[in-house]
Amino acid sequence: MDTTVILDPVDQLAMEMRGVLIRPGDPGYDDARMVRNGLIDRHPAVIARCHGTADVVAAVNYAREHGLLLSIRGGGHNVAGNAVNDGGIVIDLSEMRAVFVDPDRRRARAQGGATWGDFDRETQQFGLATTGGAVSSTGIAGLTLHGGLGYLHRAFGLALDNLRSVEIVTADGQVRTASETENPDLFWAIRGAGSNFGVVTSFEFEVYPIPQELYSAVPLFTMDDAPAILRKYRDFAESAPDDFAPAVIFWSVPAIPDFPEELHGTPIVVIQIAYTGDPAEGEELLKPVFEWGTPLVDLSGSAPYVAMQNGFDAFFPAGWFYYWKSLLLQSATDDVIDTLCEVAAARPSPQSILNFWQLGGAISRVPADATAYVRRDAGHMLSLDTTWTDPRDTDRCIAWARQTWSTLQEKFGLGGAYLNFAGFGEEKEALVRASYGQNYARLAEIKRRYDPDNLFRMNNNIKPA
Numbered sequence: 001m002d003t004t005v006i007l008d009p010v011d012q013l014a015m016e017m018r019g020v021l022i023r024p025g026d027p028g029y030d031d032a033r034m035v036r037n038g039l040i041d042r043h044p045a046v047i048a049r050c051h052g053t054a055d056v057v058a059a060v061n062y063a064r065e066h067g068l069l070l071s072i073r074g075g076g077h078n079v080a081g082n083a084v085n086d087g088g089i090v091i092d093l094s095e096m097r098a099v100f101v102d103p104d105r106r107r108a109r110a111q112g113g114a115t116w117g118d119f120d121r122e123t124q125q126f127g128l129a130t131t132g133g134a135v136s137s138t139g140i141a142g143l144t145l146h147g148g149l150g151y152l153h154r155a156f157g158l159a160l161d162n163l164r165s166v167e168i169v170t171a172d173g174q175v176r177t178a179s180e181t182e183n184p185d186l187f188w189a190i191r192g193a194g195s196n197f198g199v200v201t202s203f204e205f206e207v208y209p210i211p212q213e214l215y216s217a218v219p220l221f222t223m224d225d226a227p228a229i230l231r232k233y234r235d236f237a238e239s240a241p242d243d244f245a246p247a248v249i250f251w252s253v254p255a256i257p258d259f260p261e262e263l264h265g266t267p268i269v270v271i272q273i274a275y276t277g278d279p280a281e282g283e284e285l286l287k288p289v290f291e292w293g294t295p296l297v298d299l300s301g302s303a304p305y306v307a308m309q310n311g312f313d314a315f316f317p318a319g320w321f322y323y324w325k326s327l328l329l330q331s332a333t334d335d336v337i338d339t340l341c342e343v344a345a346a347r348p349s350p351q352s353i354l355n356f357w358q359l360g361g362a363i364s365r366v367p368a369d370a371t372a373y374v375r376r377d378a379g380h381m382l383s384l385d386t387t388w389t390d391p392r393d394t395d396r397c398i399a400w401a402r403q404t405w406s407t408l409q410e411k412f413g414l415g416g417a418y419l420n421f422a423g424f425g426e427e428k429e430a431l432v433r434a435s436y437g438q439n440y441a442r443l444a445e446i447k448r449r450y451d452p453d454n455l456f457r458m459n460n461n462i463k464p465a
Helices: 009-016 029-033 053-065 116-126 140-145 184-196 223-239 279-285 287-291 305-309 334-345 361-365 391-412 428-450
Strands: 020-022 046-049 070-073 089-092 099-102 107-111 163-169 175-179 199-206 213-217 219-222 244-252 267-275 301-304 321-329 353-358 380-388
Touching (some): 009 046, 009 053, 029 089, 053 089, 053 163, 099 116, 140 199, 219 223, 223 244, 223 334, 321 391, 334 391
Antiparallel strands (some): 163 175, 163 199, 213 301, 321 380
């Protein structure tokens, strides 16, 4: 008698995995499908919570063989919600978070589900760090594969500039190492367009010694003072050495006990300049900042690097509504400064932030064709971090961000965007082509070789040549 049992394909996948499959109706399904952005409410058919590379291989093969839409979840911070989908499979790396540090070689290897909080906790045991995001719950994978800005980017370059190798599962289910010496074309492409080429299961970074504490000048000024303050900031930032990490934040004073109650909700401009060298030296060098005006509040001081890295965590909680757009600019002219002040005054909610990041430094010393990330000439990145808490404000806030982005892009932008902040990617191929510029054709050819059927398309997608 034939006793062969024909398994349902999902049950077959479950048998191949050490991790767990989570399906609609299972306990924990609703928690597993949620991402940070409260705008995203998607229902995948199956979530493969992987425990290792072999699980990832099984899930990739399953998605390819059954023609399923595939998403990759690391930290789940991407505001477009690319970590989840409707009706497909999610490869969930959130339990693959180990970080291993080799202090003698100054290398750190992190699994694909690790967050910057995980990474910094381990590397700081040895006084080491690399460029990483300024919200500790951000996944290293999402931030790195399309750029990677942080307090250290002028000193050490983008997060992707500090990659030395990756382990990646490509669309054919093969596990590959990509580095300067192994699959160098794939390694080139990953550094800027990585989500298009596979599931990166581990990242090897170069890490650098930094002081146990860093000094930051963080005065908060009124919006009335903003035009004059920003001109002084610009003059300082344009000549600042790479050890300075300058940024401007347009915001409203949050309603928390750290600030006087009478200031809660007041529109402000924050000058935040971190110094990555000796903190006593930084405090001395940054004294001129306090001659620019009279701060409403001064949050300056020295703090451990890990404390700086999680300083904004409370202001971007899971479940709020996020729609973030960005553009790259050449310089902070008077016209740019005045326009930024006008735009900041029109922010659609008190939680919304305009972040004006100073670039240059180590970023600009990498040739435009050395990695897929091409915009090495940009002096600044402006992100419209449109954030709100009431769902009734959704249409108004998104409309404001889109219109503001379009106007600023036409007037000042270099074209494209910093693709970690691309809204919902509504501009599709036009935005992707503009963002990769001269590197797009090579990326499309590499995509054809490694993912000819475009399995990995829940992203800022590059179509196979």
